[in-house]
Amino acid sequence: MGKCESCIIREFNSLKSLTREELIRISACKTGKHYKKGEIIFEEGESLNGVYCIRDGVCKLTKLSENGKDQVVKLVVKGDLLGKRSLVADQKTNLSAIALNDMEMCFIPKSEIMNDLAKNPNFTMDVLKDMANELRTSEESLVTMAQKSVKRRMAEILMYSHDNFGLDEEGFLSIVLSREDYASIVGTATESAIRILSQLKKEGLISTHGKRIKIEDYTGLKWIE
16 A cells, blocks of 8 residues: 555545645555455445545445335545545445445545544535535436436446546446446336347447447437437
8 A cells, every 4th residue: 555645546535635744644544455346345324434545446336225226326436535424424324335346445544534624624625525516416417317318328327437437458348337237327127228228239339248338439329319
């Protein structure tokens, strides 16, 4: 694990507002954590004892619905801080986090983060701004669910994956999601998600190999209504 004060990852989250002395203190207290693809980072209802700073990899946040199915709420990427809302609210987490690929994280104890929240107003403000942005994103997601077609929403998650996570060496989306995950993200039944992906494939917009998806016509996806 590198030192927090010299780590570029912190520039992507609220830790950038900490002083050098605070970063040195946190660096001495943090622990490195590694998760394999599919491994559970934490489960809904757990009490978190700190926050996770994602150094590499992607995880999904899910919420257990009344029908017993996991709803994918968000994809969390390199540079994000995971678990800060539960700490600030002093509540058990209402989401589960599962690694979508091999992940590398730094775990910062609750006592250290709460100490900085109490003493560093710039850090506190940045944490609040991040939480406000997350709330805005959730609100926009609700509008998307209500106003856009399922096919349009599917096109958008494919483009989002392309833009944010990149491609593997063969040109496929680097993040491999199950058809159930795609269905959960766009808010439809798994059978409907499979059917829409098949339509996109027939139209020449994507190609597939097992669970892997390659975008063949990015501009075409943008024009889907």
